[in-house]
Amino acid sequence: MDKTIYLIRHCQATGQSPDAELTEAGRKQAQDLAEFLRGRQVVHFISSPFTRAIQSIEPAADQQDLPIEIDDRLAERVLSTEDLPDWMEKLEESFGDADLKFAGGESGKEATARAMEVLSEMKDRTAAVTHGNLLGLLLKQIDESYGFSEWRKLTNPDVYEVTIKQGIPSVTRIWS
Template sequence: MEKTIYLIRHCQATGQAPDADLTAMGQKQAEELARFLQQRQIIHFVSSPFTRAIQSIEPAADQQDLPIRIDERLAERVLSSEDLPDWMKKLEESFNDDNVKFTGGESGKEAADRAMEALSEMDDMTAAVTHGNLLGLLLKRIDDDYGFLEWQKLTNPDIYKVIIKDGHLFAHRVWK
């Protein structure tokens, strides 16, 4: 059996807080995302519980009159509960060693494990909206060659098509 899942990084947002809204540009991107997904015959929508993720996929779900299922496992990874002035360096360190864990945060392994569990339960032709860090960790789990440098190239939004066939996962970027 083969499944196709579209993993999506949310559109441009006003911030990183769970309740951060999309910007005006992000709202336009969400409309563009809806047009893109309509051409792919999506029949299931799943989102992180964060506002910016839900708002990114709402136009597509509304257009097709389909519900959005919220999955807590798609929430953004917490790198640390403390303010990290050198957070980018810490993030890179966590990409290079997925067992690295900072105060109050999740290791890359922990975050990827929960996201992979969510991915494994998704139905064929699902569009799933998540966040940059978690998406990067998922892509790294799918493809060992994916790393911090590739993560830095993610855009808002961004879309990767994932094919799951005979227990193997293949991902490639399909957003322009």
């Protein structure tokens, strides 16, 4: 079955913890996101359990009087449970080696697998909110040319339209 899915990176937040809320600018971005999605006939909203993701999509769901389904598989990838001063280099390495795993963390392959599970279950016209690292891994899974340098260009928020025609996905950035 052909379908269109919107993969969204959350709006600007106060931090990286699961309970970090949106900033003042992030709240305005969430309103802009709701306007952006209004004409796209979204019928289902799904979000990471993290506060910033839920707050990013609440205005759109409210506007369309639709509930938000929470799915833990859309939570941000844990790169490591240890403090990594060189986390950016480690993240770049992990884009090149999907099996690379740091202390207490999840490999890119593991994170991609759980996110792709959710993607495969999504209905046509679903808008799904997740996080930068996981979104980057999903985009790389759909389009091999997507890598670390493309990940660095992600914005808060960001929106990608994934179209699946005859089982073949393609992706286009539609947020500007």
